[in-house]
Amino acid sequence: MNPTRAIALKLTSVVLFTIMASLIKATADVVPTGEAVFFRSFFAMPVIVGWLWMRGDLSTGLKAKSWGGHSWRGLLGxxxxxxxxxxxxxxPLPEVTAIxxxxxxxxxxxxxxxxxERLRLFRTACVLLGLVGVMVVLWPRLSLDSLEGAALFGVMLVLASAALRALVQVQIRRMIQVEETSAIVFYFSLTATLFSLLTLPFGWVWPAPWALAMLVASGLIGGVAQIFLTSAYRFAGASVVAPFDYASILFAIVFGWVFFAEVPTPMVILGSSIVVAAGGLIIWRERQLGLRRGQARSNMTPHG
Incomplete structure (x- = not known):
């Protein structure tokens, strides 16, 4: 266990993922979404393969026990x-991050x-509080005088992405029982690359040199970020590492302001604060329950 190293790895991954999102955003007006997904997935693969080779996990990472599970995880992801x-x-980047x-x-x-899984009252209350925070961020977009077609569609896309990511997490929890983490990481990049190719007939373009460089960089940076994220959980438990997910809103605000002249609204800041508080309460509660379970086990007699 090395909490300091774990936190450093986690924060680095958060910064890298924010940089990756900024690169994708910078090319969004000139490159179709499916093509951006392809570059993000394809150019992450060499980084991930190199990482597995350095760890001595390449053979493990290439072994899949459930092709259906990997395909379903890839499609959702x-x-x-x-x-x-x-x-x-x-x-705006901060708004996408907050929602x-x-x-x-x-x-x-x-x-x-x-x-x-058991849904405890405390956890349910915190989840509802977090969703209230998301609604605070959304509210200006849902008011009658702000129903702009593009912005409203963007909100729907982020919510759809959030729902799909929730299903991804459930699928990973199922797969982790039979699959190695290295295989899950590798085959997601592979299946995401293949699925993104299905969008090829819908208007891919040959990017300008600057856009091409950004797209390739998004894949390489995304691959490195995934490695840092995975490595963070090797040096500390989820209760230590997970709270730093919420640092992404800080970096999103800075990057959005500096590179896209996007100033976060008070509602985005307020809603994000509520969500961060709710997530922090869930993590704190789970850590307390873990400590109690550990203490109970240590107090048991040899006969249980």
Whole structure:
């Protein structure tokens, strides 16, 4: 266990994912979404393969026990990615990030329905609080005088991405019982690349040199970010690492302001704060329950 290293890895991955999203946003007006997904997925593969080789996990990462599970995870994941990338071209970066915080909240409900996980009262209240925060961010977009077609469509895309990401998390929880983490990481990039090719007949373009460089960089950076994210959980538990997911809103605000002249509205800041508080409460509660379970086990007699 090395919490300091884990936190450093997590924060680095958050920064890299925000850079990746900024690159995708910068090319959104000139490159179709499906093509952007292809570059993000395809150019992440060499990075991931190199990482697996350095860890000595290449043979493990290439072994799949459930092709159907990998295909379903890939379809859900690439759909979520596509919705999110399309939304980046329609909404400010901080707003996309803030609305996307609905994903971990929805995961709690999805796990309860699809995996039979127990939905405790405290957790349910925190999830509802988090969804209130998301609604605060959404409210200006839903008011009668702000029903702009493109912006409203962008909101729908982010919410669809959040719902799909929740299903992805449920699928990964199922797969982790039979599949190695390295295989899940590798085959997602592979299946996402293949699924994105299905959009080829719908108007791919040959990018300008600057756009091509950004798209290739998005894939390489996305691959490195995935490695940092995965590695963070090797040095500390989820209760230590997970809270730093919410640092993404800070970086999104900075990047949106500096590179896209997007100034976050007070509603985005307020709603994000509510969501971060709700997520922090869930993580704190789960950590407390984990400590109690550990203490109970240590107090048991040899006969249980």
């Amino acid at each position: 690439v759909s979520a990615m596509g919705c999110n990338f399309a939304a980046l071209g329609l909404l 996307g915080f609905a994903a971990p909240m929805l995961t709690v409900f999805a796990a309860a329905v699809l995996l039979g």
